[in-house]
Amino acid sequence: MATGLHAPILDWYAENARDLPWRRPDAGPWAILVSEIMLQQTPVVRVLPVWDEWMRRWPTPAALAAEPPGEAVRHWGRLGYPRRALNLHACARAITAEHGGRVPSSYESLRALPGVGDYTAAAVASFAFGGSHAVLDTNVRRVLARAVRGEEYPPKATTTAERKLAESLLPPLDAPRWAVAVMELGALVCTARAPRCADCPVAAACAWRLAGRPAYQGPERRGQTYAGTDRQCRGRLLAVLREAHGAVPKAALDVVWDDAVQRERALDGLVADGLAEALPDDAYRLPA
């Protein structure tokens, strides 16, 4: 069904694809894995400089595995969700210890790595190894919701119906190219807020556009406030540890957040998550 989407989207991609370094022929599986984890919930433009630095510093899983986890956290910078840095470090050590230093190629082996879920396993298996998998990220889900289901947004959690649909659309040849093309269409044209239907290669067949672009009907899409949350507090504390290069007296952490109760809770959380380490004499540092 809906295979009429293939040619227009693939042709559009051939003309409009961005030249991203992890898409180049010389990008190996490790470079692609690093990019995919960095790109989780994070815009391309913010990933580019950090990915460049990581690839120079740690060109192989073994190079990263040889470092303490805190170095991964330090060089994560302000990308956000810093446990991804820890996950990538754990990936590097698992790949070194269990896979001979080479990123595994099967979906199942990839899915078993820390921080690698359904999307990332399918993406790496496809883009690094040429596998044929339904790659369901937020872009693909939105494009299919609109073009096929006629709805402005996909449901909050991925449904089996979405997966069935995506699998039914897998082309017999070059599934990875199809996956990246749909993702790119969602990222550049079929965007969440102001879709550019005038530039869309499948506008004529799009169920949502043909229905008059009806507004989203489903349950409210929660927007979470950030100011004053534990997440913001954790971010402030970790920023101090990242920039310190060594032990930080607790007093230096106290000054970045006023609410002492929340600050203690956040600091304990960072330690529990392995993002920080408590030292004797009321000091903290990135994990060694």
Add this chain to the structure above:
DNA sequence: TAGCCGTGGCA
């Protein structure tokens, strides 16, 4: 499974 986990740009 719903809530949590960072950060910054943009409409």
Add this chain to the structure above:
DNA sequence: TTGCCAAGGCT
């Protein structure tokens, strides 16, 4: 200005 959102994953 502020809410929304960005190649999700984990519990």
